[in-house]
Amino acid sequence: MSNPIYGTSSIPNYNKERTDNSTTTLIVSAGITDKISVSTFIPYRYILNEKVLFRGQYHNQYEGGLYSRESYGIGDIIVQINYQFDLFNGRFPILVGSGLKLANGKINSKDIYDERINDNLQVGSGSMDPIFSIYTNEPFGSFMVSSGLFTRISARENIYGYKYGNELHGLANVDFIGSDYFFGGIQLYYLLSSRDTYEYGKIARDRGGESVYFSAKLGIKLTDDFDLELIMQNPIYQNLNESQLTSSNSIQIGTLYRFTL
Amino acid sequence: MIKNCTIISLIIFSSCSLYEDTDQPDIYFQIDDFDILQMGRTISDMMMGPSNNFLYLCDYNNNSMIKISAQATMKIMDELVVGSHPIAMDISPDNSHLAVAMEGESNIYLISLEDFTISTVFSVSLMNMNDIVYINSNRLLLSSTTDPSVVAYDINSETESSQSILNGELVVDQDDTIAYVASSSSIKKYHISNDQASLSPYVADPFGFSATINHFIINDDILYVCLTNMEDNKDIKSIYSYNANTLTFAGKYQVGSPGLGVVVDKNNERIFIAPQDADENGVFIIEFDAQTKLEKNYYLTGGNLKEKCMVIDQTSSYIYILVNTPGDNDSFEPYNDYPFDLQRIKIYN
Numbered sequence: 388m389s390n391p392i393y394g395t396s397s398i399p400n401y402n403k404e405r406t407d408n409s410t411t412t413l414i415v416s417a418g419i420t421d422k423i424s425v426s427t428f429i430p431y432r433y434i435l436n437e438k439v440l441f442r443g444q445y446h447n448q449y450e451g452g453l454y455s456r457e458s459y460g461i462g463d464i465i466v467q468i469n470y471q472f473d474l475f476n477g478r479f480p481i482l483v484g485s486g487l488k489l490a491n492g493k494i495n496s497k498d499i500y501d502e503r504i505n506d507n508l509q510v511g512s513g514s515m516d517p518i519f520s521i522y523t524n525e526p527f528g529s530f531m532v533s534s535g536l537f538t539r540i541s542a543r544e545n546i547y548g549y550k551y552g553n554e555l556h557g558l559a560n561v562d563f564i565g566s567d568y569f570f571g572g573i574q575l576y577y578l579l580s581s582r583d584t585y586e587y588g589k590i591a592r593d594r595g596g597e598s599v600y601f602s603a604k605l606g607i608k609l610t611d612d613f614d615l616e617l618i619m620q621n622p623i624y625q626n627l628n629e630s631q632l633t634s635s636n637s638i639q640i641g642t643l644y645r646f647t648l
Numbered sequence: 649m650i651k652n653c654t655i656i657s658l659i660i661f662s663s664c665s666l667y668e669d670t671d672q673p674d675i676y677f678q679i680d681d682f683d684i685l686q687m688g689r690t691i692s693d694m695m696m697g698p699s700n701n702f703l704y705l706c707d708y709n710n711n712s713m714i715k716i717s718a719q720a721t722m723k724i725m726d727e728l729v730v731g732s733h734p735i736a737m738d739i740s741p742d743n744s745h746l747a748v749a750m751e752g753e754s755n756i757y758l759i760s761l762e763d764f765t766i767s768t769v770f771s772v773s774l775m776n777m778n779d780i781v782y783i784n785s786n787r788l789l790l791s792s793t794t795d796p797s798v799v800a801y802d803i804n805s806e807t808e809s810s811q812s813i814l815n816g817e818l819v820v821d822q823d824d825t826i827a828y829v830a831s832s833s834s835i836k837k838y839h840i841s842n843d844q845a846s847l848s849p850y851v852a853d854p855f856g857f858s859a860t861i862n863h864f865i866i867n868d869d870i871l872y873v874c875l876t877n878m879e880d881n882k883d884i885k886s887i888y889s890y891n892a893n894t895l896t897f898a899g900k901y902q903v904g905s906p907g908l909g910v911v912v913d914k915n916n917e918r919i920f921i922a923p924q925d926a927d928e929n930g931v932f933i934i935e936f937d938a939q940t941k942l943e944k945n946y947y948l949t950g951g952n953l954k955e956k957c958m959v960i961d962q963t964s965s966y967i968y969i970l971v972n973t974p975g976d977n978d979s980f981e982p983y984n985d986y987p988f989d990l991q992r993i994k995i996y997n
Contacts, residue, residue, distance in 0.1 A: 401973070402930070629675065
């Protein structure tokens with residue numbers, strides 16, 4: 388991320404700030420019965436933030452210059468249980484999920500001066516939060532139409548007094564599934580988040596907002612049980628609180644392996 | 649089925665408030681796209697021309713003077729090579745000439761503002777000059793960092809006379825009878841209506857440390873001085889002001905670090921200060937209310953700032969300031985350190 392936005396407008400990146408955010412997520416999903424399944428998301432995160440400081444901007448590096456912060460490790464694990472409802476006579480099955488985002492991710496990474504770096508650059512959030520999701524899909528000929536909502540509600544502040552804002556994610560997909568060798572599709576992704584807060588409820592600037600992304604997806608069915616997919620995501624609308632770094636595009640690479648126990 | 653759908657819909661809609669930011673943080677500054685003229689120069693002094701149309705800059709490293717259009721889009725209109733390291737300048741009271749002092753040679757250049765050409769060059773006895781001011785259209789005061797005394801130069805008679813004025817940064821009041829000097833220890837006041845200056849009985853209290861003078865101005869009988877402690881360049885957190893008549897202390901404007909420049913608006917109500925240090929969010933020009941002496945507005949700049957290099961236009965619509973963006977300093981050109989660009993900032997109404 389290196390493109391700062393203020394509200395909906397692009398602004399100069401006066402500190403030449405850039406954040407590289409890489410996440411590798413292992414998703415394990417298992418069906419217990421026909422209607423109940425359990426999913427676990429285990430992310431490994433690497434975050435690198437670099438900027439050029441002005442004179443006096445950071446007391447440990449008074450004359451300014453290049454300043455880097457990084458954190459890495461296993462992020463907060465999500466455990467979710469899903470139940471499938473058939474409300475429309477077998478069509479549009481609705482999968483309702485509920486679970487927890489654990490507080491296992493590290494939140495005490497430090498910079499080279501041994502000072503703890505910002506909460507939003509830590510791999511973990513430091514609080515155990517409830518999550519809810521709802522998802523449905525329906526095939527139409529060679530196409531699969533699907534949509535879903537996912538939310539994380541911040542339950543409490545972490546031990547440093549920082550509390551992340553709530554998040555609502557919305558997805559709408561149209562995928563081509565008519566080939567035995569490849570698949571592809573498009574996606575609209577909506578993200579709404581509220582502001583973070585510091586200790587005693589002090590409002591954090593530069594956090595929260597509303598974004599809409601458009602994604603194109605292309606995948607290959609390597610075997611009957613193994614898929615490989617590439618997703619290119621670009622923002623098409625962003626209205627963010629104050630100034631925030633954004634990315635003009637992102638790439639996701641995913642694999643899916645199905646097995647039976 | 650309808651009952652289930654209704655329940656799910658109600659849950660979704662009632663939970664929307666979870667994502668609304670009902671409380672807003674206090675935002676004290678705007679972020680707009682910077683209006684910057686890329687120059688990449690090391691500038692030692694800057695002034696707004698009398699017609700409010702042009703800015704004049706001393707290009708220290710390139711031994712030249714630069715004329716910049718301040719209308720619409722800023723652009724360099726003309727460049728004039730002068731002597732070794734122009735360090736300071738002043739515009740004559742009749743607005744006809746620019747007098748430029750050199751740090752690297754003992755010459756003064758008079759530049760015609762009409763056609764931006766050198767009209768006269770004359771020698772003086774000083775070396776390492778640091779400041780120059782017009783007393784009137786024919787008489788100049790010159791200061792040097794190495795000569796303890798200030799020199800007066802008469803342009804008509806081409807004569808020079810040493811004055812009993814301590815060296816430092818100079819200002820002359822509007823009726824050209826009093827000169828003020830910010831020296832490394834204090835501010836002093838001199839009567840200059842006669843050929844030989846005399847020290848006024850009013851002398852300001854000493855600073856209490858050995859100071860570098862970053863900027864020194866007079867406005868509406870108030871003197872403003874930006875100082876740095878030579879021993880500790882982070883020690884001073886304010887700029888000082890003095891009553892010009894009595895040299896008594898008139899106020900401190902706290903900016904968190906030494907001031908590098910100060911300007912006052914045309915109504916003498918708003919004071920703009922360029923600090924040495926950045927805030928966590930960037931480098932800001934800080935506006936103070938002249939009456940309450942409290943902070944009023946903040947103007948985000950594009951980089952580190954520089955001493956003496958801030959001006960305000962005559963209508964008090966814009967501030968012009970030199971900025972050095974640290975991320976742009978990755979140059980392999982020899983001895984090319986800290987080049988500055990010119991930023992124009994619109995003053996809030």
